[in-house]
Amino acid sequence: MFTSTPSITSTTSTTSTTSTQPANIHIDRFRVTGPCTHSVLGGGQWEYIDFDSGEIRHAGNGLNGKLDHPDSQFYVRSRKVCNGVASQLEIHVCPPKLLQRHNVFGHGNLHDYVCRIFDLLTHRYHITVDPRERQYWLDGLYWLTEVHLTANFACQRELLQPIIDAVDQHHGKGKHRNGDSEISLGFTRKRRSTHHVLTLYDKYQELQQHWRKPGPLQQRILADFRDALRVELKLYSQGLAYLQLQSGRAWWDLDLAELYFRGLRHYRLRHAIQRLLTDDELVMLTLPERNVYEAWLHGRDVKSLFRSRSSVHKYVGSIERKTGINILSHRRPERLPAVDLAELFSPCNxxxxxxxxxxxxxYVPPLG
Structure with a gap:
């Protein structure tokens, strides 16, 4: 599902952190279902709102129950209902927002979040939990159909909008623009992918809209994350199944940063802003490769230059291996780019x- 790409060669740099600590990739949202015997919630009627498309689905048979938090921090839904008793509980939640009242940052221990949220919401809805079912949660015996992995990358504020626009221009299709300061990749003509979607946006701008009169701690958050580009990798049911990450246990020893950055490489973000090759670098290319590169610079679609896919892949691959330039991009390079996206979208940033x-x-850290 995710593919790797070769390293990029560039002489342009941007300000980045120098921390040697692992990149802080945090869990921003998940949809989880686990064992939990309880009286069906919501009087047996529910509406399910898809957070990406806004689609509302109604349960016609009234056999499932669901309750929404007013500001969409979470919903809980009864599953496997028989005679008014459900044996499973489904939760769709933004754990840092529920626990910390904001989701600008958080932690990456999904198991800790799941167990905390099950405890918190069963208590809130006065569900008496069977000790055996609680132990099932602790043992990772729950399953996931959606997980969002998120990072905030250091980025000068004046570069945020140009980067988002460049990513839009770089991707010819499969994208959705939700306002000027946000773009999502991984869409078909009709809907989002059932595997994964990548969203880039200006979190600071979003916070300003919600925090009209920020308190002292909120002001510190705004100050710390004013110069940041937020990138969210949203894994959905088929993507989790492909990666064999549907079971809670599969996340125990998972390298979250490796999974996240593998997902970023799939979308080739660093090729959204590329630089022109110098005369010295052009000599690395054969004459046919140089002709293809020059044709691309002048606006030709590389795929239109050849009759076979193998020829396209041959030239695209050889030019990228030698120079780091991807000629499948719909956006042409600049002589002096203001930012090197390979450095910006790196773990150390x-x-x-x-x-x-x-x-x-x-900040609510993981227990232990």
Whole structure:
């Protein structure tokens, strides 16, 4: 599902962090179902709102129950219903927002979040949990149909909009623009992918709209993440199945950063802003490769130059291996790019959880 790409060669750089700590990739949302015997919620009637498409689905038979939190922080839904009793509970939630009242940053321990959320919401809805079912949660015996992995990349504020626009121009199709400051990749003509979607957006701008009168801690968050580009990798049911990550246990020893950056490489973000090759670099190309590169520079679609896919892949691959330039991009290179996206979207450029937030209500770390 995810494919790797060769390293890029570039002389342009951007400001990045120098931390040697692992990149802070946090869990921003998940949809989880686990064993939980309870009286069906919501009086047996429910509506399910798809958070990506806005689609509303009604349960005509009234056999499932569901309750929504007013601001869509979460919903809970009864599953496997018989005679008014459900044996499973489904939860769709943004755990850091529910626990910390914001989701700018959080942690990457999915198992900790799942167990906390099950405990919190069963208590909130006065569900008496069977100790055996609680142990099932602790043992990772729950299953996932959606997980969002998120990172905030250090980026000068004046570059945010040009980068989002460049990513839009780079991808000729399979994208959805939700306003000027947000773009999602991984769409078909009719809907989003059932495997994964990548969303880039300006979180600071979103926070300003919600925090009209920010308190002292909110002001510190705004100050720390003003110069940041947020990138969210949303894994859905078929993608999790392909990666064999539907079971809670599969996440216990998972390298979250490796999974996240593998997903980013699939979307070739770093090729959205490329630079022109110098005369010295052009000599690395054979004459046919140089002709193909020059034709692309002048606006030709590389696929239109050849009759066979194998020829396209041959030239695209050889030029990228030698120069780091991807000629399948719909956006042409610049002589002096303002930013090197290979450096911007690197693990060392991910903003960490602020040190000041530890010990405050702004950050709930994993237990243990």
């Amino acid at each position: 991910v903003l960490p959880v602020p040190a000041w937030s530890h010990g405050t209500a702004c």
